[in-house]
Amino acid sequence: MDIPTAEIVCLGNELLIGVTTNTNATYLGDHLTKVGYEVRRVTCIRDDLVLASEFFQEVFERKPDLILVTGGLGPTYDDIQLEVLSKASGLDLIENKIALGQIQEFYRKKNAELTKDRRKMAFMPATSEVLKNYVGGAPGCYVIHLGIEIYCLPGVPTELKDIFSRHILPRLKDKNNGILYEKKFQIFQSIESQLAPFILSIKNKYSELYVKSHPAYKDKQGIIIHISGLGEKAELDVSNAIDELQELIRENIPDIKIESLVD
Amino acid sequence: MDIPTAEIVCLGNELLIGVTTNTNATYLGDHLTKVGYEVRRVTCIRDDLVLASEFFQEVFERKPDLILVTGGLGPTYDDIQLEVLSKASGLDLIENKIALGQIQEFYRKKNAELTKDRRKMAFMPATSEVLKNYVGGAPGCYVIHLGIEIYCLPGVPTELKDIFSRHILPRLKDKNNGILYEKKFQIFQSIESQLAPFILSIKNKYSELYVKSHPAYKDKQGIIIHISGLGEKAELDVSNAIDELQELIRENIPDIKIESLVD
Incomplete structure (x- = not known):
């Protein structure tokens, strides 16, 4: 597209x-x-x-x-x-x-x-x-x-x-350029460099999506991860990518706390 | 300079x-x-x-x-x-x-x-x-x-x-590039377009200075005017320009309320 x-x-x-x-x-x-x-x-x-x-x-x-x-x-x-x-x-x-x-x-x-x-x-x-x-x-x-x-x-x-x-x-x-689908979640008790390899692995699999992490400035707790994409196919891809990334993180960092976020 | x-x-x-x-x-x-x-x-x-x-x-x-x-x-x-x-x-x-x-x-x-x-x-x-x-x-x-x-x-x-x-x-x-001198004041009960000719007249006289007006976003009252300049000569110029602009505004808009501002 x-x-x-x-x-x-x-x-x-x-x-x-x-x-x-x-x-x-x-x-x-x-x-x-x-x-x-x-x-x-x-x-x-x-x-x-x-x-x-x-x-x-x-x-x-x-x-x-x-x-x-x-x-x-x-x-x-x-x-x-x-x-x-x-x-x-x-x-x-x-x-x-x-x-x-x-x-x-x-x-x-x-x-x-x-x-x-x-x-x-x-x-x-x-x-x-x-x-x-x-x-x-x-x-x-x-x-x-x-x-x-x-x-x-x-x-x-x-x-x-x-x-x-x-x-x-x-x-x-x-103009119907396409709708943006976005989901985000917050990870507590972790830092960006610990999550970097898991984020990269998902980014490589879903190369059409935008995957971004940044510190949670507001409450200064942990890291927020956004995954978004444009177009019809993106809705399913974003959901899958979010699920897979959370699973990957849970497998590798036992007892990690993850919370979904809405706007 | x-x-x-x-x-x-x-x-x-x-x-x-x-x-x-x-x-x-x-x-x-x-x-x-x-x-x-x-x-x-x-x-x-x-x-x-x-x-x-x-x-x-x-x-x-x-x-x-x-x-x-x-x-x-x-x-x-x-x-x-x-x-x-x-x-x-x-x-x-x-x-x-x-x-x-x-x-x-x-x-x-x-x-x-x-x-x-x-x-x-x-x-x-x-x-x-x-x-x-x-x-x-x-x-x-x-x-x-x-x-x-x-x-x-x-x-x-x-x-x-x-x-x-x-x-x-x-x-x-x-590096001593020069010090910035800045003064600002707030004008109440006026709008930018009313002040525009007075600001331009001062800007034309003091062409080396930076003269800028903008609405007072915070308290939403009136207009803030900044005058600033770089270098030794600017200190006196900024003071003179501020005085002359306030006088010009007072002469032309009777009963206008003006307040000096500090950072």
């Missing part, structure tokens, strides 16, 4: 200087994975027109099926996401009438005037489709360039989540 | 599929910025030998002064950071005697044997200097390639922070 690929690109100096933790990438990576995308890279880049547009040209050359861009749709001088995309793609930045209408409506409700900085948010790459923002002022947009689907999102998490879940997620689901 | 550049590279599928939020990048970005580096990119990439080593070759071509790599130093099959670096740089992966001694000591204290998977963690690119891990099993390392300083760190946050603060931060401070 050919798994479609995605990249997440996050614009904003605050992500690079340690002011903001990138929870948007966690949210988007989780959803993209669950609707069948392989997220190849998450990249945070600075609000710099030249560096950022060079970066987008690199992404275009890698030809992912999908790019989600976050941050930099707002009214301040360093909100340059759409200018960057325009420069990188060669698509003209033009005032979008639908976006302008939504921005006018947003500020009218706040009894605020439509300043030049606010109006800037209506300038989008030519051929963009507007994605209405029901939470904040800056609309998102959708554009196709070189066959790559590009969704442009604001960086404020509440706005991003609303636009993504309302306008984007249903479309990605409709 | 020529500001040295850095990139942060985070290996690990868990960062791409939404299982783990990248708090390591927040921690490292904060510290690198404060000791005078411009962090150009944070990139999360998959545990894939071919894709990841191609990615490192791209980073080498950009010639940052410093690369911090996180994740993938452990004993499991998908812990491939040093194999990736070796492939990308052409530096042979050889068993490091000092690293092996530290790994042996770590497992001896746990009354655990030195398995093949644990021993794997001692294989480092030729010419590496070992950075002892006082928290977990996998030592970090330091290597120079094409004049770029590369520090290799584990992905477990407690281990990463211990190695970084103990072995790396003091060296970066000693």
